Amino acid sequence: METEEPTVEMVDTETGEQVIKELDKAVLTKGAWQTMMFLCQEKNAKTGEFGEPKVYLRRYQKAGGAFKARSKFNISGKAQAEAIIENLKKWYNI
Numbered sequence: 042m043e044t045e046e047p048t049v050e051m052v053d054t055e056t057g058e059q060v061i062k063e064l065d066k067a068v069l070t071k072g073a074w075q076t077m078m079f080l081c082q083e084k085n086a087k088t089g090e091f092g093e094p095k096v097y098l099r100r101y102q103k104a105g106g107a108f109k110a111r112s113k114f115n116i117s118g119k120a121q122a123e124a125i126i127e128n129l130k131k132w133y134n135i
Contacts (some may be wrong), residue, residue, distance in 0.1 A: 047101050060084045062091055075101045082101045096122065101134045
């Protein structure tokens with residue numbers, strides 16, 4: 042049985058317009074619990090334009106041949122990403 046890869050792309054069911062665009066993704070861990078990182082853009086409802094890229098971190102559990110989202114965290118911008126990177130470098134002596 043083939044399973045679909047998780048995605049964060051989203052289409053508005055009423056209008057058919059894409060509201061979250063997935064630009065890239067990386068699998069950080071595989072197995073029954075899969076961790077993925079997505080680079081994406083969200084559409085601004087007022088302007089109709091896609092905003093600056095954001096990073097979504099997602100944890101999925103594979104059950105019955107399908108991935109189910111179990112937890113999530115969004116990195117909302119460059120400043121938050123830089124703070125996370127700096128702390129990881131310090132904590133892991135990178």
